[in-house]
Amino acid sequence: MKTSKGIAFAADFLTATMLLFCCTLVIFAHINNSVEKISTDYKKMRLAENGVFLMDSLVKNNDENNPLMGSAYFNGRLKRVEQNVVDIGLLKKTGGKSEQQQFNGFFVKSISFQPKGKDPQIIFEKMQHSTCIGIERFAILKDGFSQEKGKITAVVCNEK
Amino acid sequence: MKNDGFYFSLDAALSLALITIIFLAPTQQADNSMKDLLLQQKMHDLLIVWARQRDFSKQELKSDFEFVFPNKSGAITANGQEIEVQTQFGQTRNKITETINYVGDDLRFKQIRLTIFD
Numbered sequence A: 001m002k003t004s005k006g007i008a009f010a011a012d013f014l015t016a017t018m019l020l021f022c023c024t025l026v027i028f029a030h031i032n033n034s035v036e037k038i039s040t041d042y043k044k045m046r047l048a049e050n051g052v053f054l055m056d057s058l059v060k061n062n063d064e065n066n067p068l069m070g071s072a073y074f075n076g077r078l079k080r081v082e083q084n085v086v087d088i089g090l091l092k093k094t095g096g097k098s099e100q101q102q103f104n105g106f107f108v109k110s111i112s113f114q115p116k117g118k119d120p121q122i123i124f125e126k127m128q129h130s131t132c133i134g135i136e137r138f139a140i141l142k143d144g145f146s147q148e149k150g151k152i153t154a155v156v157c158n159e160k
Numbered sequence B: 001m002k003n004d005g006f007y008f009s010l011d012a013a014l015s016l017a018l019i020t021i022i023f024l025a026p027t028q029q030a031d032n033s034m035k036d037l038l039l040q041q042k043m044h045d046l047l048i049v050w051a052r053q054r055d056f057s058k059q060e061l062k063s064d065f066e067f068v069f070p071n072k073s074g075a076i077t078a079n080g081q082e083i084e085v086q087t088q089f090g091q092t093r094n095k096i097t098e099t100i101n102y103v104g105d106d107l108r109f110k111q112i113r114l115t116i117f118d
Helices: A006-060 A088-095 B004-024 B035-053 B058-068
Strands: A072-075 A080-087 A106-115 A121-125 A132-143 A146-158 B073-078 B081-085 B095-103 B109-117
Touching: A006 A072, A006 A080, A006 A106, A006 A132, A006 A146, A006 B004, A006 B035, A080 A088, A080 B035, A088 A106, A088 A121, A088 A132, A106 A132, A132 B035, A132 B058, A146 B058, B035 B058, B035 B095, B035 B109, B058 B073, B058 B081
Parallel strands: A080 A132
Antiparallel strands: A072 A080, A106 A121, A106 A146, A132 A146, B073 B081, B073 B109, B095 B109
16 A cells, blocks of 8 residues: 655665664674673783782792792791792792793793892793783892892793 | 654664664773782882881982882881982872881881882
8 A cells, every 4th residue: 555654664764774783783893892802801811910929929938849939038047938038049940840831821931030230130031922911029139148139020921 | 644653763763873872982991900919019029128128228218119110209108207209200199008017126116108109
């Protein structure tokens, strides 16, 4: 049946449908973009979290078998681990075993230390490329009988 | 002739467009970089080292602060003196303060306070 409303309604319907499609498309594109961003942010946050906890463990614990998990100085006379006093001799052993530089989902790309007022010294550095962040801590660096203040830096990276 | 249909669907289309705009409005991003935690950990490091070494000379405290936080301004209160450090970076609204208590040579509790303008 032909009515005078036909053309107006068809144009109206077409406009509404096109607008609906456009809006739906924009919304889905936005959701897709947001999901990707959240996923990337989550990976970065996990990496930062792992790096922060690893460095905290390094300056506060002592682990002769895995110095990356603890390089704090063990004071034999007081029979206790001194937090924020890093045993450089022990820290230098972190470069030895590459399997200990590998963790679940991330790895340690480099470890270095910089005594105050001096140049940084790299203990080990890998040439792998990935998303990485650097975590820095301040401590007393104890090397034998000498000690000086300085920074320890670890670069941790996501596994690809 | 009634044209209600046209106006109603135009109204619906405008509503849909409005909902889309609201949906696309930028949301405030949470800081997931753990920047604040790392900053506080470094502040604790400084306080622990200072409390251990007990060298409260103005020059030493200032140089330690500048070494650890090269781009930030702050204030240190130790041994009864207050030192402002790297004032050229200005005092921002976001301020973090950490303190450490220790027993001094006179066997009295003492405190070191470190403030950072982030």
